Amino acid sequence: xxxxxxxxxxxxxxxxxxxxxxxxxxxxxxxxxxxxxxxxxxxxxxxxxxxxxxxxxxxxxxxxxxxxxxxxxxxxxxxxxxxxxxxxxxxxxxxxxxxxxxxxxxxxxxxxxxxxxxxxxxxxxxxxxxx
Numbered sequence: 001x002x003x004x005x006x007x008x009x010x011x012x013x014x015x016x017x018x019x020x021x022x023x024x025x026x027x028x029x030x031x032x033x034x035x036x037x038x039x040x041x042x043x044x045x046x047x048x049x050x051x052x053x054x055x056x057x058x059x060x061x062x063x064x065x066x067x068x069x070x071x072x073x074x075x076x077x078x079x080x081x082x083x084x085x086x087x088x089x090x091x092x093x094x095x096x097x098x099x100x101x102x103x104x105x106x107x108x109x110x111x112x113x114x115x116x117x118x119x120x121x122x123x124x125x126x127x128x129x130x131x
Contacts, residue, residue: 008039011122015062017045022056022087035061040119042088042106050101055090057105069120071113084118086110 013035020030035045043061051057060083067080092104110118 008041009122009126010037010039010044011126012037013063013125015064017059017061017083019045019047019057019059019088021051022058030058030060038063038118038122040107040115040122042091042104045103045105046096047101047103050093050095051090051103053090053093056108057088057090059086059088059105060084061086063118063121065125066117066121069117069124071117084110084114086114 016032016034018030018032021028031048033046033048035043037044038061043059063084064080066084067078067082070082072078086107087109088105089108090103091106092102094102094104096102107115
């Protein structure tokens with residue numbers, strides 16, 4: 001029997017993001033992809049290539065609906081288009097049948113106001129848990 005190790009509940013949410021590996025050498029251009037679920041601790045994303053475990057990625061997530069939970073000035077519509085920017089670490093890599101990869105990403109650094117808005121958004125949109 002497997003024991004759940006996640007600290008945060010994952011919410012199914014398919015949306016787009018761009019990401020780029022942080023490294024000392026000139027790296028590749030940012031990749032565009034999608035993620036399938038998200039939590040306050042990380043996300044699961046599709047990638048055209050594998051990254052080594054421990055690799056650091058700069059992430060820019062589109063989070064549809066999170067604008068109203070952000071601390072901001074001006075219309076909510078402007079907050080909606082602003083991506084959540086985070087630093088994440090690759091903690092799992094799995095090759096899919098189509099040749100692409102699924103990456104488990106653990107957030108390492110998120111601007112505190114953005115993390116607070118993400119947590120509020122996730123709590124408001126989480127499906128009821130079935131016990």
